[in-house]
Amino acid sequence: MKQSIPVIALACAMTCAAIARAQTPPPAPCTPSGGLSFVCGIQNGEDLVLVPNTRWLIASGMAPGSGLHAVDTQAKAARTIYGAGADIIYHASGSTGLGVFQAAEEKKKLAIGVDSDQYKEMPGRVLTSMVKRVDVAVFNTIQDEIQGKFPGGQVHVFDLKQKGVDYVDDANNHAMIPEDVRQKVEALRQEIIAGTITPPSE
Numbered sequence: 001m002k003q004s005i006p007v008i009a010l011a012c013a014m015t016c017a018a019i020a021r022a023q024t025p026p027p028a029p030c031t032p033s034g035g036l037s038f039v040c041g042i043q044n045g046e047d048l049v050l051v052p053n054t055r056w057l058i059a060s061g062m063a064p065g066s067g068l069h070a071v072d073t074q075a076k077a078a079r080t081i082y083g084a085g086a087d088i089i090y091h092a093s094g095s096t097g098l099g100v101f102q103a104a105e106e107k108k109k110l111a112i113g114v115d116s117d118q119y120k121e122m123p124g125r126v127l128t129s130m131v132k133r134v135d136v137a138v139f140n141t142i143q144d145e146i147q148g149k150f151p152g153g154q155v156h157v158f159d160l161k162q163k164g165v166d167y168v169d170d171a172n173n174h175a176m177i178p179e180d181v182r183q184k185v186e187a188l189r190q191e192i193i194a195g196t197i198t199p200p201s202e
Contacts, residue, residue: 136162
């Protein structure tokens, strides 16, 4: 079954949310900051780790007309959210998310990155990142073309099954993710790939 582009992001957002929620049981809230597609995936992801009645703080730190580059505005919003009790902020806001990392360092809290591995932006404060594996998409597309199997004019889906999206679990952050949490997330990944769980689109 093909998934829409937002749902692909949601599938990985769900796994990141599972990591966050499994480490921060209620009443401490986790907070998504950015695109509403990610918010949907995050909320459903944390539900799947069996922690109901989560308190969510959803906010935008983007000033009108600033696009995805309002770092100072995002940092201010993140400080407020951390101050309200959030342990982890998952941003989905481009370079604006640098403001979240700044606030995480100031408040000694955690954050989740987006698009690429953002651990080096604030080492020790970035729990994980939702990554878009553009390298996989480019390699597979070129390989299909060389082998004469690339059908132009079609939408190609690079989801969890195709390894087009993922979360970061490497030498930098491995110790930050407890083993039982990792096992839960891997189980969710396999259920999404198998079609047992369908990431929601709204």
